[in-house]
Amino acid sequence: MARSVTTSRRITFTIIAWVIALILFFPILWTIITSFKSEGDAIAFPPVFLNFHWTLDSYREVQERSDYLLHVWNSAAISFGSTLIALLISIPAAWAMAFNPGKRTKDILMWMLSTKMMPAVAVLVPFYLAFKNLGLLDTKLGLIIILTMMNLPIIVWMLYSYFKEIPGEILEAARMDGATLGKEIVYVLAPMAVPGIASTVLLNIILSWNEAFWTLNLSASLAAPLSTFIASYSSPEGLFWAKLSAASTLAIGPILVMGWFSQKQLVRGLTFGAVK
Amino acid sequence: MATMQMRTTARAMMAPAVILLLVWMAVPLAATLYYSFQNYTLLNPVVSFAGLDNYYYFITDPNFGAAVLNTIYLVGGVLLITVVGGLFLALLIDQPIFGQGIVRILVISPFFVMPTVAALVWKNMLMNPIYGIFAWLLSLVGLPPIDFLAQIPLLSIILIVAWQWLPFATLILLTALQSLDGEQMEAAEMDGAGVVSRFIYLVLPHLSRAITVVILIETIFLLGVFAEILVTTNGGPGTASTNLPFLVYTQALLNFDVGSASAGGIIAVVVANIVAFFLMRIIGKNLEA
Structure with a gap:
């Protein structure tokens, strides 16, 4: 669109869009962050966001199974x-x-x-x-x-x-x-x-x-x-959120990246060509 | 223009796909229909003709009424959230914002998360009444935690499923929005049409078909929601979050009642066909253009 848009309006829309986008993405981001926690940090309350001891233990344990x-x-x-x-x-x-x-x-x-x-x-x-x-x-x-x-x-x-x-x-x-x-x-x-x-x-x-x-x-x-x-x-055998997160991150990672590259095809494929 | 020989070749090339799909569709459906008229449980090897008993028992079972209502609430609730939210998001992302590409990627990401992962992440890390993010957010404003999946199971599942499908609605409406004629919008603006009237008289009519497609396709998938229920509430408490597919699953694989589950399956076909009828008409029209 070639219409001139005032900068302030553009910034307002940008902020609203980014806030909503980050909220929608949060569950995925949170899963990725939790996968680097120890099981103790994973269920810490109040939750710890970035200031915890980062570890690859969960990945190691998931792989070792x-x-x-x-x-x-x-x-x-x-x-x-x-x-x-x-x-x-x-x-x-x-x-x-x-x-x-x-x-x-x-x-x-x-x-x-x-x-x-x-x-x-x-x-x-x-x-x-x-x-x-x-x-x-x-x-x-x-x-x-x-x-x-x-x-x-x-x-x-x-x-x-x-x-x-x-x-x-x-x-x-x-x-x-x-x-x-x-x-x-x-x-x-x-x-x-x-x-x-x-x-x-x-x-x-x-x-x-x-x-x-x-x-x-x-x-x-x-x-x-x-x-x-x-x-x-x-199964409610216990709270293994860090391991659940590590396994989940590995399971969705490759597909997420593939998905980003297939946005256009997704529309076409899922609407059977009704929307292009 | 095609020669006789080409026609024959073309038929031969189509044959495998057509025959396989025909078998795939007809045989199991016929089997389900057959089982639905039999007294047949996996616990009892004696099979006998049941007439319409299975349908009678499936429909008069109080769980059936609950499951139908839950299915309607689930489909309706998710549709409401995703269509309204998707429309809003598509309009927002279509604005000239900074980092549009990244915003788009963040918004559509939930669609690629496998249902079991989505449901478990929400169930545990977000909705857990003791350690979950929502409990923490509520505590920040001084409210007691909510045990989402026990107190409001169906609404919780609606939230999870809506999170998965909002990207779909957004992406399709955004694609449709981007094919809107910019000059027409400009002309309308110059003629003094405000934001609201431009939305009502230009944008909405332009999007009407995309919105219809979103509603119909989502309905088809949402009628079959299963994994999200299985890993979060298992249909409960009681039947509070049991929908039609989950009820059929319970009958078939937990109660081993093949006859009754088959009757439920046939009922699901009837429901899906009503929706499919309208979807096919829209896609068929598009094929002519």
Whole structure:
């Protein structure tokens, strides 16, 4: 906006915005600060903000619990695995819909979206029973299958909306020059679509990493990702806030940073292109 | 323009995604529907036809009424906070403020915190009646501490969930706000339109679709709030913070009553479909443009 704004007004808005932003960010900041405290300082009352003995003990203890890295690995395997498999199924579908749309393409897209509207609880019982019978309870494979299907509609939609922006004439030109379909996709479409595919991957890793319905209900220990592992701190066995904070900081850190880089894609992905 | 051959190829490329989703959607839903008409508990291997009994028992269970009300309060409360708050925040961040990028990052961060972490951090470090930050803030102004999750469990959960979803509303409304035509605003200003009338006659109509999208998408996710309840109150005290998904979970995995839980699941589908119907119409309209 090119309108001149008085400096005093600008400063007032700046102060209000920063105060609100810091209040909203405080729970995260407080978690990070607490993770550097001893358990004693963590429950000090009145709370100590910065003037305490900073220590990495909680991180050390969390790491030393032999199973912590297992849960990190589970989270990574489940979120990356499900995103990649869904991507492999979605790219051809999105290609077909964007460049060779038929009469029913729109209906198919809408129908795919509608599967996202199905509440998870409605199918909890059959999945739980089927997983129990198939020995898939508390396995990474089971969770990867569930999250792949959960992500599929969003991935198809996002890829479709990115592919739509690539002019189809370029693909046609490649075809005229004798490129096969495989070559067309790998050498012509893929390089142009890389930014879109990367954003799609980013958003879906974030969504899978934070998923907390299926992971809580279908995993217990062996395949438990971080969301389930952290939930185990809810048992009232004692106040281990420093350790809870350290584990939480490690669990949300990477995703937080990824999230900051995916703001634009987030809007597009989560509104299915209704707001750009 | 597409040749016959291309059409066939296109169909083949779509087939895996379409077939997998079809199976994914139809089979479990059919299973739930089937179970909902059976007397089936995991404790008793004998399964028999139940007719509509499961629906009758699920709906007449006093917990059902409480869960429906709690679901409505939860969805409504969070929507109220996030839409009004998000509108205010989006308008504020859209102003030419110093450090806009950082403010934006700070505001959207809670959205990326996994639900179990968000709920536990709030439950312990903020809401704990003895050591929590809120207890300390209350003590500063001479008030007694509040045992949030015991005294006002549902309101506490609404606060936690609203904190997670406020960034979503803000981000989407901000994106929509930034596509507002600056020249139109300037013209209105030159014609003597004040801040309030510009907001009512220009900004709000421009944002109306984004606001609708926020409300509908949030509603779909909020109807399914689960983790936040599981790790904070476990639905209690009593059923004070039990919503529909949590009630189904209790029936299925704690009471092992497959039939009744399935009936609850089908009821949840009906509720979600009513919301989905309106959302799909809006997105469908957008697809034509």
